[in-house]
Amino acid sequence: MSEYLPDPRLAQSALPLYDPVKAADFPQTVLRYRNDRAAASVGLNALSDEAWLNHFGRFQPLPGNQAEPLALRYHGHQFRHYNPDLGDGRGFLFAQLRDDKGRLLDLGTKGSGQTPWSRGGDGRLTLKGGVREVLATAMLEALGVPTSKSFSLIETGEALHRGDEPSPTRSAVLTRLSHSHLRFGTFERLAWLNDADTMRGLCDFIIANYHPTAQDIPGLFDAVVCANARLSARWMAAGFVHGVLNTDNMSMTGESFDYGPYRFLPWYQTGFTAAYFDHAGLYAYGRQPDTVLWNLGQLGRSLTLISDSEPLVAAFNTCPERYDSEFALAICARLNIVPLADNQPLLKSLFPLLGSLAYDGSFEGLFYDWFGGKLSASRAMAGPRAEHYTGDLFEAFRAALDAYDTADPSKLDHPRFAEPDPETLLIDEIEAIWADIAQSDDWSAFHAKLAAIEIYRQALNLQAE
Template identity: 50%
Template sequence: MPSQPQAADYSADPVILEVAAWLADPVKAADFPKTELRFRNDRWDKAVGLDGINDDKFTTYFGHFEPLPDNLKEPLAMRYHGHQFRTYNPDIGDGRGFLFGQLRDGSGRLLDFGTKGSGTTPYSRTADGRLTLKGGVREILATEMLEALGANTSKTFAIIETGEELQRGDEPSPTRSAVMTRLSHGHIRIGSFQRLAVLEEEDHLRALIDYSLKHFPGPLPPEDASGREEPAIILLHQVIERMADLAASYMVAGFVHGVLNTDNMNISGESFDYGPWRWLPSWAPGFTAAYFDQTGLYAFGRQPEAIHWNCGQLAISFSQIADRDALVGALERFGPLYQEAMANRWLWRLGVKPKGTESDTKVLEASEQTMRDAKIGPDEFFFQYRGGRDATGALADALKPYVTTDSDHPYWSEGAPVSMLIDEVETLWSAIAERDDWQPLYDKVAAIRRMGEALGAAPVPAGHL
């Protein structure tokens, strides 16, 4: 079975108040014309002790944003800067979302409720602070699919339709509106540190590092690492480890995030904020998700490079308070950690046990060549050749010394894999837009979760949150 959320009691813990005075601004939620519950995550409401409340009360919290018990008294819009397509932008921050509350799960991990489409903030600029209902549906699909494929991702906790007609230049308008609540391990971005560094708020920079180490704990750097006792160096090593695994999880999933800006990089290593995402229809490193990514900066095959570059910006933010050679030493770990995570995750999804040797690399190389030759994508490849079945040629040779993991789940005997290609996404949305038929979406979520059960828990490194 995959890593399932365990039932827990509700446990509020708004620790963001330790740093909120200089990291966030109090805001108010929009007053929506209606609040109609469309999606409630019935797996994760149990993990935070909110499964016992009825839908009306649930909507009061996540549509009207009545404060949760013993939690934040008012929402907080987070302040941050960021590189957007590698151009530095100091004029950003939470423009259509806020931090609504914090709590602990049954294992003591800190979780945030963050929103999207909840109204304007001081950082909205000329935007309306809203989210399209289609954007909310796409967020459900992205997070459910990534969770099933073992990626460290935020969870779509609630989608509530809000009754407004929105004008958008990149899709048919007017279009329906929604407000989304995500559940995630924090909302401290690389851009949060960039802002403090640019403003030369060194005391606050150090305080945010301490906050991150306290509430998102991980292992110490390797014993031979330079500066391993410095808080900034410790945090950078932890972020590098998490980001290398995140990059590998995207590649093994065949997922293209589309907008890997530094303000979209969570130091917990958790993927979030899904806009123009896509899954690969075939193995194509140059495949892009965003029509506006004209240079292919965030193309599928360039995602590890992009995430590593973002880690470099975090190191630059720390350079005014930490030893530069030690920072560089941490950054140099990304490549080997990424390769290790790629091998472990790839062989996990293929259904064989990794050896930790060069033979793992040969399996990856043979797998990529098989996909190119057959013109198929990862979903079809991993399903067709699960456990090495039906493998021929170089792939069969590469898999000979491997032991197969348990593949008894009936999913593996079905005719086709669960996938998430754009045509199906549009079909699911059309059912809602044209007939207000939500059942195909709910059926798809159920199928995705069943695939996750068949795959089982993904291998994750120490310190994975």
Template identity: 55%
Template structure:
């Protein structure tokens, strides 16, 4: 197999031992047609040199990659689902396929699957993923990455030739298998399972592994459990801030969907905001709005408290409380920096008027399109740019006066001119990923197997990523 010199296998999860996973067999799919291949990230892990047959063999048939995980591993975990504990969870339609080092920064990355067949945790499910679900996840991750969110990357999407029956979409529907590239699949639910079964030695082993592999800054803390909780709290707070400035609603913020690296992943009923509405929900089954846009920070904090519960026998309550306490301040600080960066303001300039606060206040009052406001006001709320907006009249009103004054008076981003020279900001309108656009992309595929709109949307988002990357890459944890 012609892997590139950048390929650096490192199957470290095996060191945790068999108590953390179950070997499983991939589904024998009747067909394999590659629909999406992330060459950009494949290059960073040394798999860009695979030809089509090799890509399918390793990323749809799941032949082991060289010197890597020898057989697929369904990971064990529990979790709170809508804040109700469920001990019957685990990888029900996915597994860990490989672990590889990022050639650029050395991070350990997982190749994990979604829709790869049944496991001991499938319960009554078929272990499959609809093609529509796979398309939606690719679109979500591409858009989030473009907006500076630390997210899993959709690495491969292969159509698999099965007809699936589903209650929430027209059936039979087409099937797929997705491979995601993630900075760990260890989640709060992984700790919850060990605590539930009183596996104290395994819990300590997991803490040590997570600190060494993912959260080395926690090693300086006098108590490993509290140190890990403090590091995870900081990263999860930043994830919540990243979602806020992107106008993103995850939809299902269960503890098994919250990783210990603060990386956003696992996209089911996600949505991007049409306008700033704290009550906006993504999942039709979220009847109480538990995971509504404005409640996402509280939901994440609640999940972190459940992680603290798992660590109570390894650290005193004062140390755990101290580890959790900075969440709110961390969320606010990260939101301020990220918002300023998105507006081409200096992310580190906290002097003077709080431009982000005025910006979100005006956006909530006027209900202008969320992404459009960032697009119109970038670069210091330039009068010519505002005048060209279809919402120019709204910006001239009293609701926007303080926000525009604050943006104009703020220190510019050091790379503002470079960013504004990007062709993206000369467009008539920003790229968006609203639900009607996603449905339109899928309709072209479902009705005529036309992938042109999908490819076009990916290309547009790539242009957006190139433009905003100049502003947000240095603010984010990783590109």
């Protein structure tokens, strides 16, 4: 078990990036989920349920950590329109601590009450929103995507009214474990304020704590470009649609976080959108890499306050090539095959085939069936999707796949691969899990799904971090 090592670096930095706040006083605290695997990585898994509720439902400070929660200040582009009226409106930074690898991590919240940045909102989170985020982070981690980890979900006993779901609805507070809550929008705010001194201090802070190999500000930007090219490639390989890729939802550490109307693709569709309000399809599945690039451009523009633009532009211009490289690596990882010097024949055959398989579960199904490459041919052709593996598109894919060696044949010995179907997290599954909770307070399907995703994570062993 890792030792608990508090390290509240941001609170000790004196950078004007936050406002001290108080957590809401909830009518009740009912523990619905605690992530003991994540807790073990930061030395908190030995907490009793009562202590857990005190810290993550009532937000009593952790020993040696921040004396009070901090609501972070930031701006951002929302659907490419600049909004200077943002900031942590229903969350805060609760603590910072080291994990078992020595990395600085945040414990941040969602639904913990009003702050100076609540903009008239109630500062709360629906229980359904919390359930959805717990499921999203578990599935993304299983599929090898760098993501925050849902650390705790506690039901809080309030009736909330929302315009986009039946109301009143139940409330919750979520705590997430992540590398950093410092966002692109944190820099956009400082550029908007023309606060060069704070921006320099923030760059020094991020280099020291998250990107120590960066030598200067262009080097920091280069590291962030690289991390977010990798993130967007992993989203695409996982068939994940974030839904709201605003600059305030992009992290300086290249980690996915803050899940609203996300979706996993039922089948391959480049125009698939997750948010019902994304009428123009700006954040559609196939547009996510370009959106990340656009968001990186806003970060680079902000950094021109304290840096020459030429090296920033040079780093920015590497993003498409880095994305292409990371995407090829991500696809090979998802298929458990050793990348070649040229992976284009495989990619050019894979996606036409995926596009022809227009049935629920076919995106994840193909990667599951052919996990291990040609070593899985007999398993795939004896499975429930074998009837779809025929014709010219499939034969082109098989021919390309046959050029690859299996990366780790021992993974195929995991008993999970004896099962006929992959693990998925499609919208109908999420709605069915929520219906059991909403209608009869039955959490069995929720916990069963998390257990199944954990087995899938262990079987795939894709190393999200």
